[in-house]
Every structure is written in C-alpha cells, then in structure tokens.
Amino acid sequence: MELKEFLVWFTTAGAAIAAFYLVEKIARLAELPAEPKRIAAFALAGGLAVAAWLAQVGLAYIPAPVGWVAWVEQVFAVATAAFGLSQLIHGRAVLSKF
DSSP states (O other): OOHHHHHHHIIIIIHHHHHHHHHHHSHHHHTSOHHHHHHHHHHHHHHHHHHHHHHHHHTTSSOOOSSHHHHHHHHHHHHHHHHHHHHHHHHHHTGGGO
16 A cells, blocks of 8 residues: 555544544543543544645645635535444444444
C-alpha cells in the first residue's frame, strides 16, 4: 500500500477504526462514562480524518479547496464521514454483544 492509498483509507474508515481502538487503549478515555467516551470517539475520529485529509492536500495528492467556504465544507464532510463510520464500528463491535 502506498502512502496516497493509506491516506485515502485513513480519511474515512481508518480514522474511525483508530478512534475506536484509541478510546479503549488511552487510560483517561477508557475511564470515561459511556456518553463522554462516545463524544471523545467522535472528536478523535474527526480529528484524525481531517489530519489525514490535510496531509493529502499538503502532499498535493488532491487539489486544495478554493475559498474558505469550500475548506469548511470539505472539513465538515471528512469529519462527519469519519465519526459516522466510528459509530457504525461501535455498533457492530460493542452493541452486537447484547
């Protein structure tokens, strides 16, 4: 897998998987009650995905948005896709045990 492919994957599913994993492995986050832990997973997934997307822009793998509105829309789309996927992963991994 090349870096370009990895970043594309990490911008969506990879960030969601990493957030789900990190929330359980980072002691401060693992100790949180369910709802704050879920919010932390949202933020972590969104932040990781946006960082991967910014790396793609910085490395010129994808074109940079033109204008601040386009930047906001792209960041919003990347973040919401990642934390939406993190919730699907959570539902599959945790809630399916009940």
